[in-house]
Amino acid sequence: MRRFPAIDEFQIEVFREGELDEVRVLVELEDAAGVSRVREVLRASLGIRLEVVPVPLRSLSGFELKARRYVRVHQTSGTRGAPIRWLDTQESWEWWARCWGFVLRGAGVGPADRVFFPFSFSLFIGFWAGFEGARALGALAIPGGGQDSPTRLAWIETLGATVLVCTPSYALHLLEIARARSIDLAKLRVRTTVHAGEPGAGIPAVRARIEAGWGARAFDHAGMTEMGAYGYECAAQAGLHVTESEFIAEVVDPATGAPARDGELVLTNLGRVGSPIVRYRTGDHVRLAEAPCGCGRTFRRLEGGILGRLDDMLIVRGVNVFPTAIEGIVRRFVDLDEFQIEVFRAGEREEVRVLVELEDAAGASRVQEALRVGLGIRLEVATVPRGSLPRYELTRGPEVAPAGPLQRRSQFLRPSATIFCAT
Numbered sequence: 338m339r340r341f342p343a344i345d346e347f348q349i350e351v352f353r354e355g356e357l358d359e360v361r362v363l364v365e366l367e368d369a370a371g372v373s374r375v376r377e378v379l380r381a382s383l384g385i386r387l388e389v390v391p392v393p394l395r396s397l398s399g400f401e402l403k404a405r406r407y408v409r410v411h412q413t414s415g416t417r418g419a420p421i422r423w424l425d426t427q428e429s430w431e432w433w434a435r436c437w438g439f440v441l442r443g444a445g446v447g448p449a450d451r452v453f454f455p456f457s458f459s460l461f462i463g464f465w466a467g468f469e470g471a472r473a474l475g476a477l478a479i480p481g482g483g484q485d486s487p488t489r490l491a492w493i494e495t496l497g498a499t500v501l502v503c504t505p506s507y508a509l510h511l512l513e514i515a516r517a518r519s520i521d522l523a524k525l526r527v528r529t530t531v532h533a534g535e536p537g538a539g540i541p542a543v544r545a546r547i548e549a550g551w552g553a554r555a556f557d558h559a560g561m562t563e564m565g566a567y568g569y570e571c572a573a574q575a576g577l578h579v580t581e582s583e584f585i586a587e588v589v590d591p592a593t594g595a596p597a598r599d600g601e602l603v604l605t606n607l608g609r610v611g612s613p614i615v616r617y618r619t620g621d622h623v624r625l626a627e628a629p630c631g632c633g634r635t636f637r638r639l640e641g642g643i644l645g646r647l648d649d650m651l652i653v654r655g656v657n658v659f660p661t662a663i664e665g666i667v668r669r670f671v672d673l674d675e676f677q678i679e680v681f682r683a684g685e686r687e688e689v690r691v692l693v694e695l696e697d698a699a700g701a702s703r704v705q706e707a708l709r710v711g712l713g714i715r716l717e718v719a720t721v722p723r724g725s726l727p728r729y730e731l732t733r734g735p736e737v738a739p740a741g742p743l744q745r746r747s748q749f750l751r752p753s754a755t756i757f758c759a760t
């Protein structure tokens with residue numbers, strides 16, 4: 338359609354004729370000859386005759402819920418450009434819930450559990466599907482939207498929540514809030530935390546902090562707004578299982594596209610009939626595990642979970658550095674509340690500065706030394722006052738996107754702790 342510059346906007350309507358799906362194409366085009374040309378080009382390209390209907394100029398918004406089969410609309414947070422809307426049918430929404438069933442069951446969650454979602458239930462898809470998954474599993478799903486963090490902590494206690502589902506950084510943030518109020522979260526009934534949205538829960542140091550603070554076992558899972566919840570941890574916690582009954586997973590060399598064991602994850606979802614995606618290049622760096630998992634599941638595993646973003650990889654003085662590797666080291670310092678990675682250009686080189694919320698300068702040297710030992714490279718580490726860096730919770734929309742151009746692709750809206758500074 339976009340080959341026709343005279344067409345300002347078009348819309349594809351899908352409707353049912355008896356048992357069959359039919360498609361009608363609406364085009365903002367005023368001349369009849371143009372409409373016949375569109376019909377002919379579609380026939381020649383697709384090998385099928387579609388109904389093409391001219392409509393007045395500016396009558397289509399580009400997003401009309403004309404297709405009556407859709408029951409849900411969500412959108413990405415738009416941390417990189419305009420938000421993208423995604424539609425789900427009844428079937429694909431049930432499918433989302435089924436995919437989350439794998440995630441929750443993998444973490445040992447069952448019908449006896451009370452699952453708390455500190456998440457603002459908005460257009461942003463976030464944990465909506467997780468909520469549906471808990472409901473489908475027969476667990477008690479508790480919406481924790483529209484509340485500040487202290488109120489959420491109070492509800493977790495009052496309602497006896499046994500499971501917490503949120504981003505890793507929000508679980509850490511709740512720990513900070515609890516600490517400031519002398520609340521011992523380990524005394525609450527939460528025994529399992531399930532995370533998404535950021536790679537944090539797959540990073541041992543982050544996981545250890547969450548588990549120690551909450552007195553719970555922390556589980557990771559992987560998903561994307563556009564794809565679905567495709568990977569989860571089992572009790573063995575030996576990487577992420579890919580839910581192969583619902584997704585086809587391939588790993589390719591990002592440069593050549595050839596199959597590889599270590600490379601980019603490419604996914605096809607099998608049940609998202611509302612907005613299917615075929616062979617989607619996720620940009621996620623993964624490695625396939627070779628040995629079978631101790632849990633007995635036969636779904637393939639991604640060793641170490643999502644290892645990082647291929648487009649996040651920084652080359653600092655010739656050394657490949659993933660922000661997740663920096664995070665893994667920085668999070669070992671328990672007196673450090675938050676951190677941020679700044680990437681800037683020094684001449685032709687990319688340089689990295691790590692800002693840490695620490696009170697003493699000696700702490701910064703210890704972080705620098707740990708980074709040097711862990712990464713084999715000396716990075717600048719600067720202290721900033723406590724509470725001065727942005728906190729991320731999946732409940733917030735694009736308004737909390739950090740200042741400055743954010744170069745990361747939104748992987749399930751992972752708010753990035755990495756800031757790319759203007760040069």
Ligand SMILES: [Zn+2]
Binds near residue numbers: 578633
């Ligand atoms: Zn397993």
